[in-house]
Amino acid sequence: MNVDLIVASSIFIIFISAVFFYLFGFQKQVPSWQSLIELRKRAADLMNEIVTQGKPENWEKENVLPSKIGLASSAYLIPILISDESGYNRINEPIAQEIVFDENCRNIAWNGTIRIFDENFNEIPFKFVNQTFCPSGFLQKAILFFEVNVSANSTKKLQIFFYNSTQVKSKDYGNFSSLVLWLKFDEGSGNIAYDYSGNNNHGTLHDANSTNDDGDTPPQWVDGKVGKALDFDGVDDYVSLPLTLRDLTDPTVNPVTILVWWMPKTTESPN
CATH class of the missing domain: 2.60.40.1180 (Golgi alpha-mannosidase II)
Structure with a gap:
């Protein structure tokens, strides 16, 4: 069909x-x-x-x-x-x-x-x-x-x-967007940060060193300004990404624009 x-x-x-x-x-x-x-x-x-x-006022009713x-x-x-x-x-x-x-x-x-x-x-x-x-x-x-x-x-x-026809296959729209990675950090649980760009470049939450005294936990889920967010300990917490994104680290190979929103825990000087 x-x-x-x-x-x-x-x-x-x-x-x-x-x-x-x-x-x-x-x-x-x-x-x-x-x-x-x-x-x-x-x-x-x-x-x-x-x-x-x-009418628009009826669109959000669960029964329709x-x-x-x-x-x-x-x-x-x-x-x-x-x-x-x-x-x-x-x-x-x-x-x-x-x-x-x-x-x-x-x-x-x-x-x-x-x-x-x-x-x-x-x-x-x-x-x-x-x-x-x-x-x-x-x-x-x-x-x-x-x-x-x-x-x-x-x-x-x-x-x-x-x-409901099982005979229909998904349509391939090709690469219609220039967005490569979109981590919203809205999951709120688990150790996966989904890539909302649809490119399946999902991230994994890690704690790099299990021998220090930082709590031995990966980034923690907290409430953000909008939705959820991740709380990094500032020592060894990180989110790993697939190897398919390795070219992002070399702007001469594949120039990109990176936008990050964060809130620092302290305003003290690093010195």
Whole structure:
């Protein structure tokens, strides 16, 4: 089953519905206003059922997500909103969003069927950061990485489309982002720091020396200004990265930009 074909079919159905609406109205020599109003409402309801998921104030209600697409009982949509409140235009803004596709494992989400579209049905490339599967192999939840353009002080609506067909393979979007590594340190537990860029360059937390008196522990999870963070002892705690990133240490081989946010524990002079 071709996911792109299903979406295209839905758009085609909308077009046909509109054609029938106009044909029906013009074929009547003396159409009544009431009949035209009722027909217009039916066409609008059909379009709303296929394309949209109600008003924004209803999108976050648990009982409507994920929502079935009206004419395909095994296809679903989850709407998400991406907003800017900074007053700046955001170009290729990286987004890492956790989506619960099937909390109760009803086998409605096959990971190969997932697609993301904007308001104009433009497909948005994405990568999986992390996936949690049901015992049956269907997807329960996942973190998706993608990039969007958002105008200053505006909100963009995206639709995440998925299906339950096991015959659909994941789509390869290639290298659509220049982001190589994104460690958010939001896990809060364990010894893995996930790479939210979708490139699988996950980090591992270490304590280099188990013989000193620093507590013999790797970096500790703490509350950050936003989400979680890591607390390093300043002696021998570190996060290791895959060897595939070794070129990052030599800017003459592969020039990169590195951005780090941290809060020092003390302002005392190192002297």
